[in-house]
Amino acid sequence: MRNLLLFFHLAGAIFWMGGMxxxxxxxxxxxxxxxxxxxxxxxxxxxxxxxFPVVGISIVVLLLSGGAVMFSAWGQGMPRGWHAMAGIGAVMMLLFAHIVAAPYRRLRRAVAASDWPEGALRMGQIALLVRINFALGWMAILAVLLWR
Structure with missing residues (x-):
């Protein structure tokens, strides 16, 4: 069962990180x-x-699979890397929620109104936030590998 959970966890991370x-x-x-x-x-x-819906599904898969693996290891001394990954993942999820709620919403409005300067501004904001999330994702991977 643990291997199946890890498979889904990796699949969720691969879809999200690969897309970014x-x-x-x-x-x-x-x-x-x-x-x-x-x-x-x-x-x-x-x-x-x-x-973005794929990212949303990936987040649900990551939360469920990661939560199940952490719950199954409760009281057995989880590696520090797992805690770091969970914390970094939470920040990534909040950052994604912000992207969807603010600059992406404004981007859609700008494109619908053919306001290209505003659209370019919002796309630039999204790209910056995605770069940050991409870097955080690599930090989470490194944390799990280095802090066993």
Whole structure:
């Protein structure tokens, strides 16, 4: 059972981290190099519209699987890395909730109104926050590997 929980936990993390990596390192730079601002903002907004529900599902999977593994190890001395991962993960989840609630909502409004300067500002904010989350994700992975 523990291996199945770990599989789901890793799958949730891989989907979320992989999506952030793809967005930051491949899609956004390629869109900036080949598309005009209006087309780029429409594309990236639509990509986020499709990706954010996947992140939401990943978060639920991470919470359930991680919580179950931690609960099953309760009282047996959990590694420090697990605590660090849980804390960093909580910060990442809160940051994602902020992205969806504030800059992404404003981005959608700006794109719907064809307000490209506002859309570019909001997309820049989202990219910065995603970079922070991406770095936090790597810190969580390192914590688990180094603090056994």
């Amino acid at each position: 990596g793809f967005m930051l390192l491949a899609l956004r730079p390629a869109a900036a190099a080949t598309l005009q601002p209006a087309e780029r903002l429409r594309l990236l907004t639509d990509v986020l519209r499709r990706f």
